[in-house]
Amino acid sequence: MIALKSVTKHIADGRRKIPILDDVSLFIDKGEFVSVIGPSGSGKSTLLNILGLLDKPATGNYIFAGESVLGLSSGRLAAFRNQRIGFVFQMFMLLPRMNVLENVELPLLYSSLSRRERRQRCKEALDQVGMLEKTRQRAIHLSGGEKQRVAIARALVNNPELILADEPTGNLDDDAKHAILHIFSQLRRQGRTIVMVTHDVESARIADRCLRIQSGRISGYDFEANPTASVASAASAASAASAASAASAASAMLQNAAAPTDREEARP
Ligand SMILES: Nc1ncnc2c1ncn2[C@@H]1O[C@H](COP(=O)(O)OP(=O)(O)O)[C@@H](O)[C@H]1O
Numbered sequence: 193m194i195a196l197k198s199v200t201k202h203i204a205d206g207r208r209k210i211p212i213l214d215d216v217s218l219f220i221d222k223g224e225f226v227s228v229i230g231p232s233g234s235g236k237s238t239l240l241n242i243l244g245l246l247d248k249p250a251t252g253n254y255i256f257a258g259e260s261v262l263g264l265s266s267g268r269l270a271a272f273r274n275q276r277i278g279f280v281f282q283m284f285m286l287l288p289r290m291n292v293l294e295n296v297e298l299p300l301l302y303s304s305l306s307r308r309e310r311r312q313r314c315k316e317a318l319d320q321v322g323m324l325e326k327t328r329q330r331a332i333h334l335s336g337g338e339k340q341r342v343a344i345a346r347a348l349v350n351n352p353e354l355i356l357a358d359e360p361t362g363n364l365d366d367d368a369k370h371a372i373l374h375i376f377s378q379l380r381r382q383g384r385t386i387v388m389v390t391h392d393v394e395s396a397r398i399a400d401r402c403l404r405i406q407s408g409r410i411s412g413y414d415f416e417a418n419p420t421a422s423v424a425s426a427a428s429a430a431s432a433a434s435a436a437s438a439a440s441a442a443s444a445m446l447q448n449a450a451a452p453t454d455r456e457e458a459r460p
């Protein structure tokens with residue numbers, strides 16, 4: 193369903209080009225759940241943002257359901273993302289002053305559905321993540337685990353062909369993490385196509401297969417890697433850029449939304 197072919201991405205540092213993704217090719221079948229594991233700074237979020245059409249590679253090709261998508265105009269890209277891709281971020285990226293139902297409804301606001309149909313879809317999505325009891329609660333008053341459930345419902349509400357999750361359990365305690373992984377396991381059983389980025393082996397293992405990334409290169413498929421080895425050294429360098437790119441990714445996803453994402457909310 194998805195094919196990336198020889199994708200590269202780099203950043204300019206003066207006259208030097210620093211590679212972020214280096215000749216990455218991958219295929220993901222419809223209904224597959226693939227995890228991508230690698231240390232901090234290895235290019236996971238960049239890869240996911242390219243898959244989610246939030247970022248463009250310098251070179252390479254991206255085929256989504258038979259369609260070459262890198263040449264789409266920005267208007268068509270926004271519509272494509274809105275209808276065909278659901279995003280889940282580490283920082284949840286909810287609108288804090290809106291309630292649960294309003295947050296989940298956001299991707300539906302550009303559809304032709306009636307208000308009643310939208311509400312019905314939201315309730316179905318919230319039911320899947322066990323949040324039907326809290327539809328009127330403001331996002332700011334939810335726990336981290338609850339916020340992530342709502343974010344997953346928002347990702348599901350348009351019934352997208354592809355679900356992308358960037359470290360969805362990275363900001364959660366163990367109990368909340370296991371609850372979220374359980375939801376992803378259920379989505380897998382429903383036959384959803386999912387790509388989940390993580391640096392956590394336990395999370396990666398719930399997928400059908402795991403793709404390992406190291407220094408911007410796909411270095412193998414397995415579950416036995418020890419990806420935490422170089423986390424500490426890379427973490428500080430990567431964190432500032434990653435936070436900035438997550439925030440811009442989220443605002444692109446929510447573009448045309450009623451209010452901008454609250455940066456306060458985005459902090460861990
Ligand atoms: N917009 C950017 N500006 C500068 N450097 C960036 C930017 N986005 C990513 N990087 C750098 O690219 C590398 C990969 O980043 P990222 O994809 O966020 O890695 P990961 O998600 O695996 O931690 C890191 O070294 C990061 O600092």
Ligand SMILES: [Mg+2]
Pocket residue numbers: 236237238358434
């Ligand atoms: Mg990242």
